[in-house]
Amino acid sequence: MALLDGWAYDFFTIMRWIVCATCFFIAWMCAEEDKDGWAWAFGLLGILFNPIFIIHLSRSAWTPIDFIVGIFLVASIFFIKLEK
Numbered sequence: 001m002a003l004l005d006g007w008a009y010d011f012f013t014i015m016r017w018i019v020c021a022t023c024f025f026i027a028w029m030c031a032e033e034d035k036d037g038w039a040w041a042f043g044l045l046g047i048l049f050n051p052i053f054i055i056h057l058s059r060s061a062w063t064p065i066d067f068i069v070g071i072f073l074v075a076s077i078f079f080i081k082l083e084k
Contacts, residue, residue: 016051019069023049029082038080045069 023046
């Protein structure tokens, strides 16, 4: 079981890379279409989840943040109408 101990950290590191890259890409797409509010929101989320300059918060602080950001990301699918 010692082999599985580091997986949680590795999983969250990979998730940080995925969320960060996705948020920055969507921010760029929104900025290209002059949706500045959405671009700023996704840019800030990219900064929050960046894996290089990690924002260290307690697990109890990350839980509601992750939940709210998850809802925001799912809701953005329905609210952002990109032409490209």
